[in-house]
Amino acid sequence: MSYLRNPSFEAPDLAPWTRMNQAGSVKAKIWGTGDARSGGAVLVMSTSQQEGSVAQDFTAAGPPASVSCFAWVRSGSQTPVRGSLALWDLGAGRSVSARFTATPEWRFVTCTMDVTGGAPKQIRVEFYLLTLNQELWVDSVNAF
Numbered sequence: 001m002s003y004l005r006n007p008s009f010e011a012p013d014l015a016p017w018t019r020m021n022q023a024g025s026v027k028a029k030i031w032g033t034g035d036a037r038s039g040g041a042v043l044v045m046s047t048s049q050q051e052g053s054v055a056q057d058f059t060a061a062g063p064p065a066s067v068s069c070f071a072w073v074r075s076g077s078q079t080p081v082r083g084s085l086a087l088w089d090l091g092a093g094r095s096v097s098a099r100f101t102a103t104p105e106w107r108f109v110t111c112t113m114d115v116t117g118g119a120p121k122q123i124r125v126e127f128y129l130l131t132l133n134q135e136l137w138v139d140s141v142n143a144f
């Protein structure tokens with residue numbers, strides 16, 4: 001079962017996804033389209049500053065031995081969009097990330113982080129953009 005809420009961006013509002021790094025330079029919206037990976041809507045994000053991001057936080061009780069995140073990404077245009085998918089252990093200030101270059105075709109990206117210690121963990125899933133002023137589409141995000 002996924003930890004994430006609004007994982008396919010089908011809800012009318014972006015929440016609980018939020019602009020995070022360089023938040024004032026990031027544009028993020030739900031966009032209805034027949035080209036969604038699943039359902040009828042995607043997240044469309046862009047940034048005018050390096051590493052602008054959109055993220056969602058959750059608590060992993062237990063915690064599990066590892067947390068994985070899967071997502072589908074594509075460029076909103078013919079221009080390739082570079083970015084990364086990151087997982088943060090917020091309590092430890094530790095992250096792992098997977099870089100990607102999105103093209104007009106949907107592409108699967110994945111990231112896994114080992115978790116140590118017994119207390120519940122605050123985890124962040126975060127999409128960073130390295131390409132400026134180009135739209136990245138994100139859909140069907142899953143974290144477990």
Ligand SMILES: [Ca+2]
Binds near residue numbers: 039
């Ligand atoms: Ca969707």
